[in-house]
Structures are given as structure tokens and as C-alpha cells.
Amino acid sequence: MKMIKPVLYATGLLLMAFATSYSNALYPQPVADASCRTTNNAFKDGEILTFKIYYNWNFVWLAAGEVTFKVSEEGNQYHYQARGKTYKSYEWFFTVRDEYDSWADKTTLLPNYSERSVNEGDYHIFEKIAFNQSTHKMNVWRADKRGAAETKTEHAVTDCVHDVLSILYNLRNVDFGNQKIGERSPFRVFMDKEEFPLSMRYMGREPRKKVYSIGRYKTLKFQPDVIAGKVFKEDTKMTIWVSDDENRIPLLIESPVSVGSVKMVLKDYWGLKYEFKAKAD
Numbered sequence: 544m545k546m547i548k549p550v551l552y553a554t555g556l557l558l559m560a561f562a563t564s565y566s567n568a569l570y571p572q573p574v575a576d577a578s579c580r581t582t583n584n585a586f587k588d589g590e591i592l593t594f595k596i597y598y599n600w601n602f603v604w605l606a607a608g609e610v611t612f613k614v615s616e617e618g619n620q621y622h623y624q625a626r627g628k629t630y631k632s633y634e635w636f637f638t639v640r641d642e643y644d645s646w647a648d649k650t651t652l653l654p655n656y657s658e659r660s661v662n663e664g665d666y667h668i669f670e671k672i673a674f675n676q677s678t679h680k681m682n683v684w685r686a687d688k689r690g691a692a693e694t695k696t697e698h699a700v701t702d703c704v705h706d707v708l709s710i711l712y713n714l715r716n717v718d719f720g721n722q723k724i725g726e727r728s729p730f731r732v733f734m735d736k737e738e739f740p741l742s743m744r745y746m747g748r749e750p751r752k753k754v755y756s757i758g759r760y761k762t763l764k765f766q767p768d769v770i771a772g773k774v775f776k777e778d779t780k781m782t783i784w785v786s787d788d789e790n791r792i793p794l795l796i797e798s799p800v801s802v803g804s805v806k807m808v809l810k811d812y813w814g815l816k817y818e819f820k821a822k823a824d
Contacts, residue, residue, distance in 0.1 A: 581716050583621075585816065586790070587614070587814065589615065591612065591613050592612045592812050593610070594612075594793075594796075595609055595807070596609060598804075599804040607630065608628055609810065610807070613625075619648065621649060621712070622645075623644065623645045623646075623709060625642070627640075627641040628641070638662075640662040641663065642660045643657070644659075645706050652709065653676050655673075656673050658671050660688075669689045670683065671684040672706060679704075681700055698737075698738075704732070707732055710730055713730070719763060723745075724745060725744065727744050741767065743767045746766055749761075749784065750762075751823045760784075760821045761788070761822075762784040762794060763785045764782065766780060766782055781797070781798035782797050783796050784796075788821045789816070790815045790817050790821075792815070
């Protein structure tokens with residue numbers, strides 16, 4: 544069990560989200576100043592990205608599971624979805640079924656509402672978050688599982704706050720063309736009833752990065768801050784290689800975790816906004 548759980552849990556902290564019905568009347572649209580607004584130039588309705596997850600255990604890389612991300616348009620919002628699961632070959636001793644969703648305003652890319660349903664072995668949690676970007680208040684509902692009795696809490700935050708999924712799509716639209724190597728792009732994530740001020744450090748271009756099992760690609764290299772705890776140590780260095788083209792899709796993510804290390808590799812993609820031109824000659 545210890546081999547598989549860090550893989551999906553680490554993935555959940557980085558790259559996931561989940562869904563049920565949403566009402567604009569119940570969850571108001573955010574009002575944000577110009578500094579919080581991001582224009583989407585990187586993705587479109589119908590984009591699907593699937594990643595294969597590997598875990599290194601005693602110097603052996605094991606294929607542990609997959610995570611799939613999907614974007615759809617719903618009126619004046621983008622609906623981001625992510626689904627993570629272990630392969631059936633591992634489910635005789637440990638099963639993961641993690642689901643996350645986020646609804647973000649099209650004009651700002653700030654989240655209005657998010658949900659996550661985490662099912663990892665005997666650990667289960669269902670959580671809903673309503674983001675009021677104008678009053679800087681978050682309402683959180685938690686339960687042991689979907690449909691169970693919920694506990695509601697309210698939390699004050701600063702501005703420009705994202706959930707763990709919406710920030711990924713937001714960062715794909717940051718213009719790194721004028722950034723110097725080592726320069727940081729700050730962002731804020733709200734999760735587990737707490738706001739985290741983090742940043743993404745630009746590490747430059749790698750024009751012929753070898754990506755495990757899929758070839759060489761023109762890439763941009765980044766090191767994001769991680770949230771220290773059960774999965775990541777305080778000094779953990781996570782590295783992300785993103786396609787150096789207009790799509791800016793993650794190709795490879797590598798990170799040590801509390802036990803071993805984890806790797807996510809792009810497996811399939813559909814519905815990109817632009818022709819995929821990142822393949823190195």
C-alpha cells in the first residue's frame with residue numbers, strides 16, 4: 544500500500560479536480576481587479592490530457608496508475624475535470640479512485656466552485672468549496688463520503704486565490720518569454736481549509752529534453768513550490784517540463800516524495816487549441 548498511495552496523493556496535490564451540479568445563483572461570479580485576471584490563450588473546450596504515473600521503489604520504476612484531465616465550456620465558465628486511478632493489477636491490495644472538479648470564470652480564470660472526492664484504500668473524503676472572490680471568503684463543506692452528513696466552515700483569504708486544479712490551467716497562460724532564469728511567478732492555492740502562498744520558478748529552456756517512453760521535445764523547465772507534509776518534505780524539488788509551444792502542456796513531472804519518487808509522463812492528448820509543434824527533430 545505504501546508504494547501506491549503517495550503516487551496518487553502527490554498527483555492530487557498537483558494535477559487534479561471533480562464534478563456535480565452548479566448554480567450561479569448559489570455561487571456568485573467573482574469580482575477581481577485587473578491583477579487577478581488571466582486571459583486564456585492556451586487551451587480550449589474539449590481538451591483531454593492523459594498521464595501515466597510511475598513510482599520508484601528500490602530503484603525500480605513501477606507503472607502505478609493514470610490521471611486524465613478534461614476541459615469543457617459551461618456557459619460563462621470553464622469546467623475542469625480530473626480523474627485518477629490505480630491500474631487493476633494493483634487493486635488486489637490497494638485501490639485509488641480520486642476525482643476533482645473546478646468551475647472557473649472564463650474572463651478571469653478564477654475558480655467559483657470546486658469539489659473533490661478522494662478514495663484511497665480506507666481513506667475517504669468528500670469536499671466542496673464555494674469561492675467568493677469579491678469578499679475574499681471561502682465556504683467549505685466536508686463529509687466522509689458523497690451523500691454523508693456535511694460540516695460547513697468559512698475561511699477568510701486574500702485575493703487571486705485558486706484551487707489545486709484551476710491554478711494549473713491559469714499557469715499555462717503565464718507569459719514566460721521575458722522572464723529570466725530563476726525568476727518566480729507567485730500564486731495562491733486554497734486547499735485543506737488553508738491558503739498557501741506559492742510560486743513557480745522558471746528554469747529556462749531545454750530544447751531536446753528526453754521524455755520517458757515518448758521521445759525528445761522542446762520544453763520549458765519549471766520548479767514549483769510544494770506543500771510540505773506527509774507526502775513532500777520541506778526541501779523537496781519538484782520539476783516540470785512543459786511543451787515549448789502555444790499549448791504549454793505538461794510533458795513530464797518528476798519529484799521525490801516521502802518514500803521513493805514519483806514520475807508523471809504524458810500518454811495521450813486530444814483537442815489541443817493549437818497544432819502540437821513541440822516534438823524535437
